[in-house]
Amino acid sequence: MAEEKRFVEEITPMDVDFARWYTDIVKKADLIEYSSVRGCCVVRPYAYALWENIQKTLDSMFKATGHENVYMPMFIPESLLQKEKDHVEGFAPEVAWVTMGGSEKLTERLCVRPTSETLFCDHYKNIIHSHRDLPKLYNQWCSVVRWEKTTRPFLRTMEFLWQEGHTAHATAEDAQAETERMLNVYADFCEKYLAIPVVKGRKTDKEKFAGAVATYTIESLMHDGKALQSGTSHNFGSGFAEAFGIQYTDKDNKLQYVHQTSWGMSTRIIGAIIMVHGDDSGLVLPPRIAPTQLMIIPIAMHKEGVVEKAEELKARLGEKFRVGLDLSDKNPGWKFSEYEMKGIPLRLEIGPKDIEKNSCVLVRRDTREKIFVSLDELEAKVAEVLEDIQNSLYNKALEHRESSTFTAETYEEFCDIIENKPGFVKAMWCGDEECENKIKEDTGATSRCMPFEQEVIGDNKCVCCGKEAKAMVYWGRAY
Amino acid sequence: MAEEKRFVEEITPMDVDFARWYTDIVKKADLIEYSSVRGCCVVRPYAYALWENIQKTLDSMFKATGHENVYMPMFIPESLLQKEKDHVEGFAPEVAWVTMGGSEKLTERLCVRPTSETLFCDHYKNIIHSHRDLPKLYNQWCSVVRWEKTTRPFLRTMEFLWQEGHTAHATAEDAQAETERMLNVYADFCEKYLAIPVVKGRKTDKEKFAGAVATYTIESLMHDGKALQSGTSHNFGSGFAEAFGIQYTDKDNKLQYVHQTSWGMSTRIIGAIIMVHGDDSGLVLPPRIAPTQLMIIPIAMHKEGVVEKAEELKARLGEKFRVGLDLSDKNPGWKFSEYEMKGIPLRLEIGPKDIEKNSCVLVRRDTREKIFVSLDELEAKVAEVLEDIQNSLYNKALEHRESSTFTAETYEEFCDIIENKPGFVKAMWCGDEECENKIKEDTGATSRCMPFEQEVIGDNKCVCCGKEAKAMVYWGRAY
Numbered sequence: 001m002a003e004e005k006r007f008v009e010e011i012t013p014m015d016v017d018f019a020r021w022y023t024d025i026v027k028k029a030d031l032i033e034y035s036s037v038r039g040c041c042v043v044r045p046y047a048y049a050l051w052e053n054i055q056k057t058l059d060s061m062f063k064a065t066g067h068e069n070v071y072m073p074m075f076i077p078e079s080l081l082q083k084e085k086d087h088v089e090g091f092a093p094e095v096a097w098v099t100m101g102g103s104e105k106l107t108e109r110l111c112v113r114p115t116s117e118t119l120f121c122d123h124y125k126n127i128i129h130s131h132r133d134l135p136k137l138y139n140q141w142c143s144v145v146r147w148e149k150t151t152r153p154f155l156r157t158m159e160f161l162w163q164e165g166h167t168a169h170a171t172a173e174d175a176q177a178e179t180e181r182m183l184n185v186y187a188d189f190c191e192k193y194l195a196i197p198v199v200k201g202r203k204t205d206k207e208k209f210a211g212a213v214a215t216y217t218i219e220s221l222m223h224d225g226k227a228l229q230s231g232t233s234h235n236f237g238s239g240f241a242e243a244f245g246i247q248y249t250d251k252d253n254k255l256q257y258v259h260q261t262s263w264g265m266s267t268r269i270i271g272a273i274i275m276v277h278g279d280d281s282g283l284v285l286p287p288r289i290a291p292t293q294l295m296i297i298p299i300a301m302h303k304e305g306v307v308e309k310a311e312e313l314k315a316r317l318g319e320k321f322r323v324g325l326d327l328s329d330k331n332p333g334w335k336f337s338e339y340e341m342k343g344i345p346l347r348l349e350i351g352p353k354d355i356e357k358n359s360c361v362l363v364r365r366d367t368r369e370k371i372f373v374s375l376d377e378l379e380a381k382v383a384e385v386l387e388d389i390q391n392s393l394y395n396k397a398l399e400h401r402e403s404s405t406f407t408a409e410t411y412e413e414f415c416d417i418i419e420n421k422p423g424f425v426k427a428m429w430c431g432d433e434e435c436e437n438k439i440k441e442d443t444g445a446t447s448r449c450m451p452f453e454q455e456v457i458g459d460n461k462c463v464c465c466g467k468e469a470k471a472m473v474y475w476g477r478a479y
Numbered sequence: 480m481a482e483e484k485r486f487v488e489e490i491t492p493m494d495v496d497f498a499r500w501y502t503d504i505v506k507k508a509d510l511i512e513y514s515s516v517r518g519c520c521v522v523r524p525y526a527y528a529l530w531e532n533i534q535k536t537l538d539s540m541f542k543a544t545g546h547e548n549v550y551m552p553m554f555i556p557e558s559l560l561q562k563e564k565d566h567v568e569g570f571a572p573e574v575a576w577v578t579m580g581g582s583e584k585l586t587e588r589l590c591v592r593p594t595s596e597t598l599f600c601d602h603y604k605n606i607i608h609s610h611r612d613l614p615k616l617y618n619q620w621c622s623v624v625r626w627e628k629t630t631r632p633f634l635r636t637m638e639f640l641w642q643e644g645h646t647a648h649a650t651a652e653d654a655q656a657e658t659e660r661m662l663n664v665y666a667d668f669c670e671k672y673l674a675i676p677v678v679k680g681r682k683t684d685k686e687k688f689a690g691a692v693a694t695y696t697i698e699s700l701m702h703d704g705k706a707l708q709s710g711t712s713h714n715f716g717s718g719f720a721e722a723f724g725i726q727y728t729d730k731d732n733k734l735q736y737v738h739q740t741s742w743g744m745s746t747r748i749i750g751a752i753i754m755v756h757g758d759d760s761g762l763v764l765p766p767r768i769a770p771t772q773l774m775i776i777p778i779a780m781h782k783e784g785v786v787e788k789a790e791e792l793k794a795r796l797g798e799k800f801r802v803g804l805d806l807s808d809k810n811p812g813w814k815f816s817e818y819e820m821k822g823i824p825l826r827l828e829i830g831p832k833d834i835e836k837n838s839c840v841l842v843r844r845d846t847r848e849k850i851f852v853s854l855d856e857l858e859a860k861v862a863e864v865l866e867d868i869q870n871s872l873y874n875k876a877l878e879h880r881e882s883s884t885f886t887a888e889t890y891e892e893f894c895d896i897i898e899n900k901p902g903f904v905k906a907m908w909c910g911d912e913e914c915e916n917k918i919k920e921d922t923g924a925t926s927r928c929m930p931f932e933q934e935v936i937g938d939n940k941c942v943c944c945g946k947e948a949k950a951m952v953y954w955g956r957a958y
Binding site: 098 | 514515516520523524530531550552553559573574575576580581582589598601602621626638
C-alpha cells in the first residue's frame with residue numbers, strides 16, 4: 001500500500017492547482033507525449049483508443065442521419081481561402097503557409113486547412129447542378145492546423161483531430177433543420193456516451209463562426225467551474241454559396257443558391273472528459289466510451305489456479321465487455337493505482353480465497369465501492385454496475401453544474417459571482433456587443449450561449465447596461 | 480436499352496486506351512473529383528466507403544497481431560528530418576515546406592510529413608528505456624504529402640491516405656520477424672479480401688526505402704501487364720536508432736540500440752482494385768470489400784406490390800449482406816448500367832412476374848450470368864454466389880498473371896518480351912546496380928523484387944551482363 005500511496009501522490013491535487021492536475025493526468029495516464037514540434041502533441045495509444053471509440057459512436061450517428069464520409073485535400077490555395085470575406089478574416093491570421101514544394105518556391109501559397117468550408121464549397125460547385133443532387137450530407141474525419149500562440153493538450157493545440165460535417169440544401173428551412181439536428185446529435189452523444197450534461201443554445205454574433213449566419217453550441221461545465229465549448233453547428237445561409245457560385249436548378253427550372261451548414265467536434269472533447277469526471281487519483285472514464293471497461297487483477301498470482309481462473313474470467317467477460325487482464329509481475333497495489341489513474345470504470349480482483357468461495361470482488365472506480373459477487377452471476381452484475389457507473393457519472397456532473405449555475409440581476413452581483421463562484425452565470429443581455437466586450441474586459445467572462453430554454457431573470461434588463469433585454473445568456477470563464 | 484448503351488459507351492474501352500479507361504472509371508464511378516489544389520483529389524463518398532472497408536479489415540488484422548494506433552504530428556522540423564542521412568536524401572527533394580505561421584516567418588522550416596519515421600523515432604527516444612518497454616508495435620492512419628511532378632488519381636497524388644506501421648524491438652531477429660509478419664498480413668489481405676494475387680519478395684538495394692536495411696514488397700500485376708507495388712515492409716536494423724539515440728537497458732543492465740521496422744499500404748491499392756478487376760463496363764469490386772454487395776432493382780415499379788416486395792427483400796437481405804435498393808424514377812436500364820459502372824458484385828431484379836412465381840433474378844457483375852432463384856432460398860443463394868464471385872475474381876486475376884509472366888534467358892529475349900508482351904519477366908541478375916540501370920534505360924523495366932520463391936532460369940547467368948547470377952528477379956514496367 002505504501003507504493004500505491006506514493007504513486008497517487010505524484011499527481012497534483014485538483015484543489016491545489018487544477019491546471020497542473022490536468023497536465024499531470026494527461027502525462028501519467030499515458031494520453032499525450034509532447035513532441036519536438038511546437039504546439040503539437042503525440043496522441044498515445046490509450047488516448048487514441050478513446051478517440052476511436054468516440055469516432056465509432058459519432059460516425060454511426062452521422063450515418064444513421066444519412067451522412068456520408070469523404071476526404072478533401074489538406075491544402076487550400078490562398079485565392080480559395082479568400083473567396084468568402086468574413087471567413088478569411090477569421091482564419092487567415094492563424095494558418096500555417098506552405099510556400100515551397102521540394103526546392104521550388106510556389107507561385108501561390110497554400111495554407112494547411114484550419115477548417116474546410118472553402119474546399120467543400122469548391123467541390124459542391126462542381127457536383128451540384130439540379131435539385132435532384134440535393135441535399136449533400138458530407139462529413140470528413142481529419143486533422144486541422146491553427147497557429148495558436150499558447151497551447152494545452154487536447155484543449156488548444158496547433159494540430160488537432162476532429163470531424164467536420166459540411167452539407168448543402170435546397171432551402172433555408174432544410175439548412176436550419178440540419179443545423180439543429182446535428183447539434184442534437186452532439187448533445188445526445190455527450191450526455192448518453194460521455195456522461196457530460198450540456199447546455200444547448202445559440203452563440204451571440206460576436207462569438208459566432210467566421211462566415212456563419214448563426215452558430216449553435218453545446219456548452220459543458222468543467223470541475224473547476226470553467227465552461228468548455230464542446231461542439232458547434234453552423235448555419236451559413238447562402239453566404240458561401242453566393243461567394244462560390246453554388247447554384248442548382250429547382251423544379252421550376254430556376255437557378256437557386258444552395259443553403260449550407262457545417263458542424264464539428266474535436267479531440268477537445270477528451271479534455272472535457274478529463275475535467276468533468278477526473279479526480280485526485282486520475283482519469284475516470286464513462287463505461288460506454290472507455291477503451292477498457294473492466295480490468296482483471298489476480299491476487300497472489302503464484303498460488304495454484306489463480307492465473308487460470310483470471311484467464312477464464314477474461315474469456316468469459318470478454319464476450320460481452322471490453323476486458324483487460326494484467327498478468328505482469330508488478331504487485332497488486334501498483335496495478336490498482338495504475339488502472340485508477342487510467343480511469344478504468346471497474347476492476348475485478350480474484351485470489352485463492354475468492355476462488356474457494358466461487359466469487360470475486362468488483363471495485364468501482366468512481367466510488368471505490370467494493371462489491372462481492374458470485375461468479376455464477378458475474379456477467380449480469382458487471383453489466384448492472386457499469387450501467388450504474390455511467391448514470392452516476394452523469395448525475396454527479398449534472399448536480400455539479402446545477403450547483404455551479406447562478407443568476408445575476410445586477411452588474412455588481414454578476415462581477416462578484418464570476419470572481420468568487422466559479423460556474424455559469426445566467427443573466428439578461430440587451431444584444432449589444434459593447435456590453436459583451438465590457439463584461440469580458442471587467443471579468444474575463446464571455447457569453448457562452450443564448451440557451452434554447454429561455455427564461456427571464458429579474459426585471460428583464462441587461463445586466464451590464466440596464467437597457468431592455470433581448471435574451472437570457474449563459475456567461476462564464478471558459479477554456 | 481438505348482440509354483443504357485449510350486451510358487456504357489461513354490467509357491473508353493480498355494484495349495483502345497488503358498490510361499483513359501482508368502481515368503474514365505475514376506470519374507464515372509464517382510470515385511474521385513479533381514480539386515483546385517494541384518495534384519490533390521477529392522476522395523468521394525463511394526471511394527471513401529471502399530477505403531473505410533479496407534481500413535476496417537486491415538486495422539483488425541493489425542490489432543490481432545498486437546498493434547496499437549497512435550497519432551503523430553503532421554509536421555517535421557527540418558532538423559529532425561535531417562537526422563538520418565539516407566532518409567533525408569530520399570525524401571527532402573519531394574516535401575512541402577511550411578515557412579510561415581500566421582504572418583510570422585518561422586525560425587525553422589517544417590515539412591509536411593512524407594512519412595513519419597523521424598517522428599516515431601523522436602517519440603521512441605522519449606518512451607523507451609528498458610527491455611520491459613519493448614516491443615513497441617504502433618500504427619498510424621493519416622495522410623502524407625509528396626511533391627510529385629506528375630500525378631494520377633490513387634496511383635500518384637501529392638497527398639494520399641495510408642497507414643504506416645512503426646515498430647521497435649529488442650533484437651534484430653524480432654525486427655526481421657515483424658517485417659515478414661506484416662508483409663504476410665498485406666499479402667493475405669490482398670489475396671483474401673481484394674482477390675488480388677501478389678508476388679512476395681525483397682527489393683534490390685536500388686529500389687529499397689531511404690534508410691532501410693531491407694525492403695520487402697508485394698507486387699501485383701494490372702490488367703495492362705504493368706506491375707504495381709502494393710505494400711511494403713522495411714527492416715531498419717539499428718540505423719535510425721543510432722541516428723536518434725534510441726537505447727534501452729537489457730536484462731543484463733547493458734545499453735542496447737533498438738531494432739526498427741516500418742510498413743505501409745495506401746489508397747494506391749484502390750488503383751490496383753480498379754486495374755486488376757475492372758472491365759469495359761466499369762469497376763468490378765470483390766464482394767468482401769464492396770461497399771454495397773447487392774443492389775435491388777425493382778422492375779415495373781408502378782405495378783402493385785413491387786416496391787413493397789423490394790423493400791421487404793432489402794430488409795431481409797440487409798441482415799446478412801450490405802444491400803442497396805434503388806427506388807428512384809430512373810428506368811431499369813439506366814440503373815443496370817449505373818451499378819455495373821460502380822462494380823456492385825450482384826444485382827437483384829424483382830418484378831410482378833417474379834413475385835407471382837415467388838422468385839427473383841440475380842445477375843453477376845463479373846460474368847453477367849443470370850440466376851433465377853426462389854425467394855425461399857434467397858439468403859443461401861446470395862451467400863453462395865458472392866463467395867463464388869470472390870473466388871472467380873481471384874482465379875481470373877491469377878490466371879492473367881500466370882499467362883503474363885515470362886522467363887528470359889538472353890538480353891535480346893528480355894527486351895523483346897518487355898516491348899511486346901506486357902507482364903512480369905523472370906530473369907537472373909548478377910546483383911550489380913549497373914545492370915538494373917541499363918535495363919531500365921533500355922527497356923523502361925525495373926526490378927520489382929527478388930521473390931521469396933527463388934528458381935534458376937537457364938544457366939544461372941545475369942540476363943544483362945552474363946556474369947554469374949546472385950538472384951532471380953521479377954522485372955516489369957510499373958506504375
